[in-house]
Amino acid sequence: MDIYPVSNGFSTAYLVVDGGSAMLVDASSESIAPKVLAKLAEARAELRLIVLTHYHFDHVGAAGPLREATGAPVAIHRLDADPLRRGGALRLHPNRPLGHVMAPIFSRGVKAPVTPDLEFGDEEDLGGHGGFGRSFWTPGHTAGSQSVRLPDGTVLAGDALSAGFPPSRAERPMFADDVAASRASIVAIADAAGRDVRIAHFGTVGAPSVARLAARNRPAG
Numbered sequence: 001m002d003i004y005p006v007s008n009g010f011s012t013a014y015l016v017v018d019g020g021s022a023m024l025v026d027a028s029s030e031s032i033a034p035k036v037l038a039k040l041a042e043a044r045a046e047l048r049l050i051v052l053t054h055y056h057f058d059h060v061g062a063a064g065p066l067r068e069a070t071g072a073p074v075a076i077h078r079l080d081a082d083p084l085r086r087g088g089a090l091r092l093h094p095n096r097p098l099g100h101v102m103a104p105i106f107s108r109g110v111k112a113p114v115t116p117d118l119e120f121g122d123e124e125d126l127g128g129h130g131g132f133g134r135s136f137w138t139p140g141h142t143a144g145s146q147s148v149r150l151p152d153g154t155v156l157a158g159d160a161l162s163a164g165f166p167p168s169r170a171e172r173p174m175f176a177d178d179v180a181a182s183r184a185s186i187v188a189i190a191d192a193a194g195r196d197v198r199i200a201h202f203g204t205v206g207a208p209s210v211a212r213l214a215a216r217n218r219p220a221g
């Protein structure tokens, strides 16, 4: 299994290829669609599933164009399905000091509506939908945020974690609609991670760093 990060310089999607099949986790902006199609052609793989970790505009832009080009269905957790369909501007709740700086910038992005094909429950066997591994519900950043655990133990966590300094250091998400839920999700991600955790901004955080962050967020007792 190979994992190819595909980025627009700001938000990274992950193309997972195994044999002739591929799954895309997150869809960044529309500008990455040609890069994904080129990688699929190079790998001689067919895109079978597009999993969105949540509905924010910087994670869903290429979903529509890639569905049209490949026929792959677009999946999102059921609790983020309505905001995905609605589109519009974001209302963000800063959860780190940097979030207060970034919120006005992010809030300018307006998302085009996307109609999902599949609404996932809290845990899904992605093999049953044409993908690999399993999805699991990791709410907090948004109500319907979900992560993907690949068969090799890699977790793709979207925005459920953010990068600190250095960028390999895991931090709590930049924004959280529900802080308590986000803390529980950090623990769930650490417990699921068999190796590194890939995030959307900007790359890879080490499993030990995620474990340390989880230790600080585990309920006492």
Ligand SMILES: [Zn+2]
Pocket (backbone or CB within 6 Å): 054, 056, 141, 159
């Ligand atoms: Zn987000």
Ligand SMILES: [Zn+2]
Pocket (backbone or CB within 6 Å): 011, 056, 058, 059, 159, 200, 201
């Ligand atoms: Zn994001």
